[in-house]
Amino acid sequence: xxxxxxxxxxxxxxxxxGLALLAGCSSxxxxxxxxxxxxxxxxxxSASASVLGVEAKFVSADANTVTLEVAxxxxxxxxxxxAVDVAGLQVTLDSVTADNVGxxxxx
Numbered sequence: 001x002x003x004x005x006x007x008x009x010x011x012x013x014x015x016x017x018g019l020a021l022l023a024g025c026s027s028x029x030x031x032x033x034x035x036x037x038x039x040x041x042x043x044x045x046s047a048s049a050s051v052l053g054v055e056a057k058f059v060s061a062d063a064n065t066v067t068l069e070v071a072x073x074x075x076x077x078x079x080x081x082x083a084v085d086v087a088g089l090q091v092t093l094d095s096v097t098a099d100n101v102g103x104x105x106x107x
Contacts, residue, residue: 036106043099051105054087058101066093066101077103 054071071087083090095102
């Protein structure tokens with residue numbers, strides 16, 4: 001009995017699924033793992049990224065709080081705060097600098 005063909009088919013299916021998950025991150029400013037992406041946006045009103053199937057846009061920031069629009073919903077994040085749920089995803093603030101904001105989006 002030849003068992004190599006089903007194993008090869010399963011391998012290709014797994015590889016295609018992995019690539020599809022990583023394709024959820026489509027910007028140069030997005031770095032993804034299996035179920036989580038780290039996003040870095042410039043602090044400008046036109047900065048945005050497509051991540052895990054949703055659009056994330058920078059709205060505003062001050063020293064402690066960042067406002068983002070994720071999947072059409074505005075959320076406010078502060079460093080160290082628990083994740084905010086939006087569109088079935090968890091969003092947490094990673095960093096705030098004079099030029100950029102960094103945040104993590106996970107499933």
